[in-house]
Amino acid sequence: MIKVLLVDDHTILRDGLKQILADTDDIQAVDEAADGHEAIRKIQALALDAVIMDMSMPGRSGLELLKQIKLEKPKLPVLILSMHSEEQYAVRAYRAGAAGYLTKDSASTLLVSAIRKVANGGIFISPNSAERMAQEFNLARQADNLPHTSLSNREFQVFHLLVNGKGLTEIANQLSLSVKTVSTHKTHILQKMHMTNTSELIRYAMKRDLL
Template identity: 45%
Template sequence: MIEVLVVDDHTIFRSGLRRLLGDEADMRVREEAGSAADAMQLLRQASFDAVILDINLKGRSGLDLLKSLRREWPALPVLMVSMYPEEQFARAALDAGANGYVAKDAEPGDLLAAIRRVAQGGTWLSTGFAARAREMPGRPPASDQPLHFRLTVREMQIMMAIVAGKSLTEIGADLFLSVKTVSTYRSRILEKLQLGGNSELVRYAMQHSLLD
């Protein structure tokens, strides 16, 4: 039986994973955590065969948490999941020590296969991305990437919150950041994307299909 810890700050997503894995004979969600602190506490209290870790978490990002996991549990299989495409953050996740990366819009069968693969000590990437990674072992030139590929996980998170219409105060409360810090992130995002304000940011997100 593959005992899984799910780390994601969205209750609905965690519940969906619990139901999905509950239908499988060889795996189950043993525990859930909605934050990095809760995840670390659970990991110190029990053993798990795999961790499903969202790249977007309130407070510390999943990549930050992954670094802590690797210091204490270097061999623990970790599968990163994200609403963002593999092309943007999969390489960063693997470089940080993840065993695999799955987009949240992947087919359920792919997610189940990924869990089994990493729990057995393997690595998981989608077939298409793995092929591209073999052809291009280094990062692709920046000129070949959309500008939002320059954003960090936190910058992407804040960008999407702004596009969703949240105020800087609301974003700060959600991510446990000061309004000044969020404002600094906003300025950095606009600079990287070469945009002049929030309306252009929304237009950019629509042009690049970043909105649901």
């Protein structure tokens, strides 16, 4: 039996995932967590075969939580379940130690096979994006000097929200941060990317398909 922990701050989504897994005879959702702190406690306490985790967690980012999980349990596979497309976040997720990346809109058809693969030591990349992901990995290796690659994971998260039209207050509410902290992140992003305003960030993101 493959024992998994579900980590997502939305009860409805966790219930939906449990319903999908209830139809299998070899995967069991043994517990769930609504935030990063609860997830770490349960990962430390439970014998698990895999963790299914949302990328967009309140407070700390999913990538930060992923790194902490890999420090606590280096061999525990983590499958990222995200609303963001693979080309936006998957490369960073795999670099941080994820065993798989799956968008939420494909979870109903691919979740079970993805869990089985990562629990058995494999790496899951969705069939529809395998070629694109290979291109992204190659580009990432060749383009480590591009401005956005210098951003920390939290800065990249704020950058992504900024270029998709979110205001500072909206970003602060979504990430459970203060407006001042988000403003500081924005300042650092502009400095690191040698830009002066959000419009330049948006043009940069459009040119590199980061929206």
